[in-house]
Amino acid sequence: MSKGKRYGAAFVILLALLAAFLVLNVCIGSVNIPLADIVDIISGAGQNNTFSDIVRDIRAPRACAAAILGGALALAGYLLQTFFHNPIASPFTLGISSGAKLVVALVMVAALGYSRQISSWLMIFAAFVGAMICMGFVVLMSRVINQMSMLIVSGVMIGYICSAVTDFVVTFADDSDIVNLHNWSLGSFSGISWDNVAIMAVVVGIATLCVFLLSKPISAYQMGEAYAQNMGLNVKLFRIVLVVLSSVLAAAVTAFAGPVSFVGIAVPHLVKSLFGTAQPLLMVPACFLGGSSFCLLCDLLARTMFAPTELSISTVTAMLGAPVVIYVMIRRQKEK
Amino acid sequence: MDKFYFYTDQLTVGYNGVPLIKNIRLELQRGEILTLIGPNGAGKTTILRSIIQQLAPIAGVIWLDGRQTQELSRNELARQLSVVLTERVKPELMTCRDIVATGRYPYTGNFGRLSAEDWAIVEESMRLVHITELADRDFSQTSDGQKQRVMLARAICQQPDIIVLDEPTSFLDIRYKLEFLAILQNMSRTRRLSVIMSLHELDLAGRISDKIACVHGDKIERFGTPEEIFTSGYIPRLYQMTVGSYDELTGDMELPAVSGRPDVVVIAGGGTGTGVFRRLQRSRLPFAVGVLWENDLDYPAARALAAEVVSVPAFAPLTEDKLAQMRLLIDQAQSVICTLSRDKMTGSAAELAGLAAYAEAQGKLQ
Structure with missing residues (x-):
């Protein structure tokens, strides 16, 4: 089967990209570290302590976070596109990221007020609450609005409202840590520790596994709700599960990296084109791998393009992702 | 009672608790x-949606093969009943074969x-x-008629005992309408597949159906x-044709x-006149x-x-009073059209030639 070969080749490409970007992200930076040293550091035979610290404490966790969160973001986008039968749905366009951002900002400011450190779990939980609130609103809107484009417009509006409130909160929160908060609210993978990585790996890992196990019902849902129901799918339950899973994924990303735009739309689309299919069984792992590579690349560019100034991650993802979205919309229009 | 494979008992359907039928x-x-x-808007789709369990019945029971459908698990129902709906399917990057293959869903494992x-x-x-x-063609690139047949193949692929279709022929041209219904008929006769569908085409419904249910008002x-259904005069009543x-x-x-005093008289028969009748109707004459x-073949259109219409019972001889009535009409008309050639107006129809000659003598025959 030539199809099988194509899928195999596509997976090899994605894995190779992921490996390559992981290595590049660890090697390249304000200090370039040769590959040989990295091998030494990983094997524990490194002598250069500065290099070792940079790799172990800064670059490796950051690269891992970019890979995990990038995958989560792409997967969340894929789920939302399936859920709304809308090719440009994503956590960002539907305002879900911004909702998560708002609640996290509120919790952070409140915690800073009491000068308490907030745990990663609380951050994720806050983001999840925010994501669910916005998701609930968008789901309600989708009952009223049948037009795909109007749903996105309402999502974008929600996003603006949430962002505006977040900016308001951040502006008037008086604390020295505000700079961090500001960076975070623009989206960044910087300052992530191994502890963070462990937690996000658990959350995203479980959610991704659940999504993968749902490949079959997702394939039924792609046929539309009426047919899916006749195929034996419990549509109501499935919709709830889909909403929760996509919110968890979007929340994990927002809690650690802030809102990251366009990955959720661009990656699933690119991956579909690469594979030539939309089969969930292939798309779920492929979107994850694609999202990981995409975010690693974007983070690499964000760090290095104007070093030592670091760009926010959304700046880069938007520049690479937005053209893909425009292309998708134009092609859709042609199909009609 | 149990001898029916499918039946509904005191079924009441509607939306949000409001009974419709x-x-x-x-x-x-x-x-x-x-x-x-x-x-x-009579509620055909509502009934079908209730039968396929997409709408909870307000009251009553649907029996399928001796069991209530409400008691079947989703998967059991999916293996017995499949559907072709009016809902448009817009899948991404799926070939027609992929679409058909989704019919195997109730039979496959966890992945x-x-x-x-x-x-x-x-x-x-x-x-x-x-x-x-069409197997390897992209589904979204096919025509409506092709899509509809792919969806039928998908429904058949589900290996149901009963298939429910909502207006399956609406977007098909005449060739595909007949092909589509012929496939259904073939499946029902050779594989004992039961079919429940709604149709707008009454002529086709009367030809393919073993049973017909007329939905009107709040009941069947x-x-x-x-x-039994297509008795004279029923359809205009059912559809409240005005x-x-x-x-x-x-x-x-x-x-x-077009009512009024006849300006034109037509002498016709054997199907030669129907076209002329319609042309005169279009001219409002x-x-x-x-x-x-x-x-006569022309009789229904003439009626x-x-x-x-001046008529005599089937196979009866033409009577003198009918001919006299015709001569009176010819006298009052401005023109007369005879669609029968002279060699057809022989035997029992010879008097019609007489009528044509009568009109010709007045210079009214065209």
């Missing part, structure tokens, strides 16, 4: 075709992988519906064989007749037709379109 009693044997007909046996059933379903040549007004006419026997429909035997 009450006390529905439908009965169907294995391998029979049941068609719902009725005016737009939905199809076995070689499943793929064989997919191919067989496509062959039955004559879409094998009639349920029975096509012969203009035009429908011939239950042939399925022909005609626009309203009242006309009379005669003398026609009541079993529907002419201001006046």
